[in-house]
Amino acid sequence: MKTIKTDVLICGGGCAGIAAALSSARRGAQTLLIERAGFSGGIITAVGLPYFDGLIDRPTGRFVVQGIAVELLVALGVAKAGAKNIDDCRPDRITKYWGSVMIPNTDEFKLLADSLISKQSDNLRVLYHSMACDVEVKDGRIAAVVVANKDGLTRIEAKQIVDCTGDADIAQWAGCPTEKMQPLMPMTMHFRIGHVNPTKETKPVATRVLMEAHKAGRLPEFYGPGLIFAFAKDEAYIHATRIAGDATDAADLSRAEMQGRADAWTMFREWKARVPGFEDSYFISSGPYIGIRESRRIVGERVLSLEDLQKTTHYDDAVATGCWFLDVHPQKTTTDKPFTGSGFQPKPYDISYRTLVPKGVSNLLVAGRCHSVSKEATASSRVTVTAMAMGEAAGCGAAIATKAQSEVALLDGVKVREALVAQNAGPFTEA
Ligand SMILES: Cc1cc2nc3c(=O)[nH]c(=O)nc-3n(C[C@H](O)[C@H](O)[C@H](O)COP(=O)(O)OP(=O)(O)OC[C@H]3O[C@@H](n4cnc5c(N)ncnc54)[C@H](O)[C@@H]3O)c2cc1C
Structure with missing residues (x-):
């Protein structure tokens, strides 16, 4: 070597x-x-x-x-x-x-x-x-x-x-x-959505829509809305996914990455379909890595x-x-x-x-x-x-x-x- x-x-x-x-x-x-x-x-x-x-x-x-x-x-x-x-x-x-x-x-x-x-x-x-x-x-x-x-x-x-x-x-x-x-703080996959036109309604409706998706079994745990316009007025930066797991276990970390990506996409789809301001939005990117708090x-x-x-x-x-x-x-x-x-x-x-x-x-x-x-x-x-x-x-x-x-x-x-x-x-x- x-x-x-x-x-x-x-x-x-x-x-x-x-x-x-x-x-x-x-x-x-x-x-x-x-x-x-x-x-x-x-x-x-x-x-x-x-x-x-x-x-x-x-x-x-x-x-x-x-x-x-x-x-x-x-x-x-x-x-x-x-x-x-x-x-x-x-x-x-x-x-x-x-x-x-x-x-x-x-x-x-x-x-x-x-x-x-x-x-x-x-x-x-x-x-x-x-x-x-x-x-x-x-x-x-x-x-x-x-x-x-x-x-x-x-x-x-x-x-x-x-x-x-x-x-x-x-x-x-x-x-x-x-x-x-235990319990370890959850991991979070951050993601960004472009071409959003936020109104007063956007954040409260975004939260309600996520809760409905959660109750219907389409979205596991989340923090809502976790929606911030940190980089531009029309670009949403979202820290709302919440995935329990052990990042020092390779298989569990891989599962968490996949779950994080899937949850991010679910949120995007739910918001685009039902939240004012997201009608013309598009998904920019997630990650590339899931965030590990603990x-x-x-x-x-x-x-x-x-x-x-x-x-x-x-x-x-x-x-x-x-x-x-x-x-x-x-x-x-x-x-x-x-x-x-x-x-x-x-x-x-x-x-x-x-x-x-x-x-x-x-x-x-x-x-x-x-x-x-x-x-x-x-x-x-x-x-x-x-x-x-x-x-x-x-x-x-x-x-x-x-x-x-x-x-x-x-x-x-x-x-x-x-x-x-x-x-x-x-x-x-x-x-
Ligand atoms: C989702 C999330 C949101 C957060 N929000 C905030 C916030 O709003 N404000 C805030 O201040 N903090 C926040 N934190 C906490 C903070 O970001 C981290 O705790 C901080 O990054 C710790 O710095 P670090 O250098 O220890 O770890 P990291 O910044 O994670 O750096 C570890 C580095 O080591 C590399 N690495 C890991 N293993 C290996 C290896 N075996 N060989 C080579 N390279 C390796 C990784 O690729 C990474 O680059 C958040 C954390 C998470 C996960």
């Missing part, structure tokens, strides 16, 4: 992974990013989600994250250079009530990621269409990650590895403790808990800041609001470096929605900007460990925090 050597390997080029790759390379480490899709961006580009949540403290409007997340928003024309507050964002791209920021075009994100990777080409390489599929563990370290792509199988020997797969694939295969707690998480050196969010626990080694409300999606049909539970709004809270450190191997960090967090608290820390902040911290830690000829598990998170502060990347729990 062919072998590639690198300082730092980032597995998964989603929200956490793209930030981790840029962060590691910009600190001078030879970095390789592998991603199973043909582009970076994860949920943003593979599912089509335009939201940058976890950036804005709702009560004050203050950005709780800086660094790469804000750099991306500036490059996409959504935030001003040096932006620190909701008022520094394009007004038509924010929803003040939620403290939510929306990018204008998810495909543009692919190009932006490509160009940032290319700018760093001296020490950052990317392999798209490359799936991490196995690991070799020796003496408490990951000796190699095995990748499958058009070259066949390749061993990648990296000094430090960051698992940004969303599902903690690398940690799981390396034998690190993980958990996957699957496996590591049980790491420290577990971010609901109590941490409720009490705003301070950690000296905080390397990222979260602030999103407890956004729990149920598996069953709802039509009032997409989330259930308390909807508790935490104050900006610390995410300790040790929530990125799995137990069992010394050269692996895990960033993004699969970091070490309780079932309750993941409803907040899973969002896009929080994942980017964790990714940036993990990439920084991996580069520091490489330079120091140490291991990421042995690093003092306070040092990573100091390095992040020095590069204006946060964390910014305090105003």
Whole structure:
């Protein structure tokens, strides 16, 4: 089997992974990013989600994250250079009530990621269409990650590895403790419908029509109407499908993809036939991947808990800041609001470096929605900007460990925090 050597390997080029790759390379480490899709961006580009949540403290409007997340928003024309507050964002791209920021075009994100990777080409390489599929563990370290792509199988020997797969694939295969707690939040296939002419009637009738289809057995579970005009006045972006399943089970994930596509098409057909404004509409696209809210998480050196969010626990080694409300999606049909539970709004809270450190191997960090967090608290820390902040911290830690000829598990998170502060990347729990 062919072998590639690198300082730092980032597995998964989603929200956490793209930030981790840029962060590691910009600190001078030879970095390789592998991603199973043909582009970076994860949920943003593979599912089509335009939201940058976890950036804005709702009560004050203050950005709780800086660094790469804000750099991306500036490059996409959504935030001003040096932006620190909701008022520094394009007004038509924010929803003040939620403290939510929306990018204008998810495909543009692919190009932006490509160009940032290319700018760093001296020490950052990317392999798209490359799936991490196995690991070799020796003496408490990951000796190699095995990748499958058009070259066949390749061993990648990296000094430090960051698992940004969303599902903690690398940690799981390396034998690190993980958990996957029921009920998992449902998966959602996003889709878009063009040439819609919305009226006041459109949303309420769309919900009623979906409920009738549900009751008649034509549509399984859904959230309704989940209908947003995020990209253009006549283009509906829909996040209304709701499919229970386990995304770490290949057969179940395949079933969920098929169900998601089928449900999206059912909604389109029902609306086109019966909802004012949809008469001349056409189906643009779905996916290409179904969105996965929750699957496996590591049980790491420290577990971010609901109590941490409720009490705003301070950690000296905080390397990222979260602030999103407890956004729990149920598996069953709802039509009032997409989330259930308390909807508790935490104050900006610390995410300790040790929530990125799995137990069992010394050269692996895990960033993004699969970091070490309780079932309750993941409803907040899973969002896009929080994942980017964790990714940036993990990439920084991996580069520091490489330079120091140490291991990421042995690093003092306070040092990573100091390095992040020095590069204006946060964390910014305090105003
Ligand atoms: C339907 C849905 C709606 C959501 N709505 C919002 C919202 O409105 N606002 C918000 O902020 N957040 C939202 N979220 C949550 C948020 O998008 C995710 O939790 C966030 O993407 C987490 O980032 P991540 O980097 O951990 O995972 P991802 O962005 O999913 O990235 C994981 C990447 O790893 C790659 N990968 C996976 N396995 C492998 C492997 N073995 N080898 C190589 N590559 C691999 C994937 O292709 C992907 O690119 C939503 C999530 C879903 C599913």
